[in-house]
Amino acid sequence: LAKTTQPISMDSYEGxxxxxxxxxxxxxxxxxxxxxxxxxxQGPRFIIQGYKTKVxxxxxSLFIPADRKSSTLSLPRVSLSDTAVYYCxxxxxxxxxxxxxKGTRLHILP
Amino acid sequence: xxxxxxxxxxxxxxxxxxxxxxxxxxxEHNRLYWYRQTLGQGPEFLTYFQNEAQLEKSRLxxxxxxxxxxxxxxxxxxxxRTEQGDSAMxxxxxxxxTGNEQFFGPGTRLTVL
Numbered sequence: 230l231a232k233t234t235q236p237i238s239m240d241s242y243e244g245x246x247x248x249x250x251x252x253x254x255x256x257x258x259x260x261x262x263x264x265x266x267x268x269x270x271q272g273p274r275f276i277i278q279g280y281k282t283k284v285x286x287x288x289x290s291l292f293i294p295a296d297r298k299s300s301t302l303s304l305p306r307v308s309l310s311d312t313a314v315y316y317c318x319x320x321x322x323x324x325x326x327x328x329x330x331k332g333t334r335l336h337i338l339p
Numbered sequence: 340x341x342x343x344x345x346x347x348x349x350x351x352x353x354x355x356x357x358x359x360x361x362x363x364x365x366x367e368h369n370r371l372y373w374y375r376q377t378l379g380q381g382p383e384f385l386t387y388f389q390n391e392a393q394l395e396k397s398r399l400x401x402x403x404x405x406x407x408x409x410x411x412x413x414x415x416x417x418x419x420r421t422e423q424g425d426s427a428m429x430x431x432x433x434x435x436x437t438g439n440e441q442f443f444g445p446g447t448r449l450t451v452l
Contacts, residue, residue, distance in 0.1 A: 272343070272430050272443025273382065316381055326372065326395065327441060329381030 231256045231319035238334040247304045249333050251317030254298050262293060262300045265316045267332070273316060277302070304335075312337045343444035345431050351450045352421055359417045360447045364433030371414050372441060373406055374430040375399065382430055388414060389436060421451045 235251040253262065261280050265273040277284055279291040279300070290303040304311055314332040344363045352358050364371050369390050374382035385404070386396045390411035400406075403421075408414040418425055428448050432441040 270428075270446070270448075272432065272446055273441075274443065275440040278440070314381075326384040326387060327374075327382075328384065329374075331379070332381050 231260055233317045233319050233330055235315075235317050235330065235333045237331065238336065240336045240338060241307055242338050243308055244306055247307050247311070247335065247337075249302045249304075249315055249317075249335065250299060251302070252299045253317075253319040256297050256319050257321070259321045260297075260319045261321070262291065262297075263318045263320070263327075264289070264291065264302050265318070265327075265329075267314045267316065273329075276315075307335075307337050309337050309339060311335065343431055343433055343442050345429075345444040345447050347447055348445060349448045349450075351452065353452050354421060354423060356421055357417065357419045358421060358449065359415055360429055360431075360449075362414045362416070362431030362433075362444060364413070364431070365442055366412075367435070368433035368442070369411065369436050370434045371408055372432040372434075373414070373416050374432065376428040376430060376446070377426075385416075418449075421449075423451045425449060426451045 231253045233251050233253045241247045263278040264276040266276050267273040277289050277291045281293050284291045292301045314334050316329050316332040346361045372387040373385040376382040385400050386406050388408040391408050403419045406416045428446040430446045432443040434441045
């Protein structure tokens with residue numbers, strides 16, 4: 230499973246767009262990039278998944294360049310409720326288990 | 340269906356006691372996973388089931404830990420002779436066999452005194 234590296238923490242303000250970058254230099258051909266969100270005292274929640282280029286859903290966008298060695302999770306117009314830990318994962322599609330790193334602690338300020 | 344449920348939500352026990360946790364997955368999901376999470380860390384994979392078969396166990400799962408999913412529905416995780424180092428949040432997740440998304444429960448927080 231490819232190792233991912235992401236910032237330990239980030240601060241932003243309400244209403245701003247937040248971009249969290251994740252590097253995965255040794256990503257394999259059959260790996261997908263997946264992001265999970267976790268609030269305190271709750272289990273992680275799937276946000277978005279992609280393989281290449283751009284994926285967008287009602288919550289976020291995921292940008293993956295052609296070399297796939299990094300990816301960027303974009304959260305538009307964040308609110309205080311987006312304060313959470315965000316995990317970037319690189320693993321084969323349909324993989325049996327998820328290997329989480331320490332994630333990025335995003336703190337949204339008023 | 341309201342999602343993955345876990346019981347109890349909190350458990351306080353004394354060192355050396357046995358504890359058992361229960362996980363009820365989303366009904367149509369045939370895969371079930373157990374993770375452990377300590378403060379400031381991401382969840383660590385422990386084991387997973389496809390239906391009633393336990394297909395993989397992490398080396399983190401010592402012989403004091405055992406998990407079952409007898410009828411391919413709910414699962415139990417038992418820790419025997421608990422140690423203070425077992426204090427953590429125990430998370431359960433479920434998914435479809437062909438799906439990439441795992442749905443997590445709220446977790447059981449274990450405190451070993």
